[in-house]
Amino acid sequence: MANLKDIKKRIGSVKNTQQITKAMKMVSAAKLRRAQEAVVAARPYADKLQEVLSSMAKRDSSGEHPLLEGREKKRALILIMTADRGLCGGFNSSVAKATEAFIKTQAHGFEDYSVRIIGRKGKDALKRRPGIVIDKVYENLTGHITYATAALLGREIVEDYTAENFDAVFMIYNHFFSAMNQEVTTSQLLPIDPHETEEEGYVADYIYEPSSEEVLASILPKYVEVEIFRALLESVASEHGARMSSMDSASKNASEMIDKLTLQYNRARQSAITSELMEIISGAESIK
Secondary structure, three states: OOOHHHHHHHHHHHHHHHHHHHHHHHHHHHHHHHHHHHHHHHHHHHHHHHHHHHHHHHOOOOOOOOOOOOOOOOEEEEEEEOOOOOOOOOHHHHHHHHHHHHHHHOOOOOOEEEEEEEOHHHHHHHOOOOOOEEEEEEOOOOOOOOHHHHHHHHHHHHHHHHOOOOOEEEEEEEEEEEOOEEEEEEEEEEOOOOOOOOOOOOOOOOOOOOOHHHHHHHHHHHHHHHHHHHHHHHHHHHHHHHHHHHHHHHHHHHHHHHHHHHHHHHHHHHHHHHHHHHHHHHHHHHHO
């Protein structure tokens, strides 16, 4: 049976770990609330921009804009969003697995794929995977998400796409539903595919100033930036939700471990006391 001192030391160690996991859960819960508010605030704007873009794209009579133009499927870029820190369950590994499956199955039939990674954990998970070419890695972006960050990423991707360095751009990230529910989502960022958002039988029209072509050329890059910004917010909220759930589970597991170790400690202590009593009784009997 284990030494009483060793068991007591293990109980103390588990209690210290439990204090850390409880503190991390509280911090993640506070961050999750702010991140969730940001996601909820961003969704209506992104949806409305998608609606306006869809309407304008269907009325553009000047020909296709480069960001709307489909090309021969040669090289695709995948922008994945992970965290810079761990201890958040399967948040990072699920994105890495989805990226690997996307490339292996060649889901959209491209000849070559490159990956740009947001988050250090994504880099750690994919850097040794065969067949995955990492184009760029962006670290320390998820701590404080701003639209300016998304705009820089968007402009860089738009420039590469218009220069025909890539023929399509996809995003893989965790979509936030609740603190307990995050789902890995794959979406096509470029070329932009305007969805049918208008009600059947009703066609809205607009008066454009200076012209519909110029307005569309201004909105399309903005749409890319907004979509990246929304995906980043979704990913960050999912990260905090996953970490909060993971730390809650860790705290519960620590409580169970403490109970088991305490029971083991009491049994070992009882056994030691019984042994000492037997030695005392045996000694007393030998004196008689």
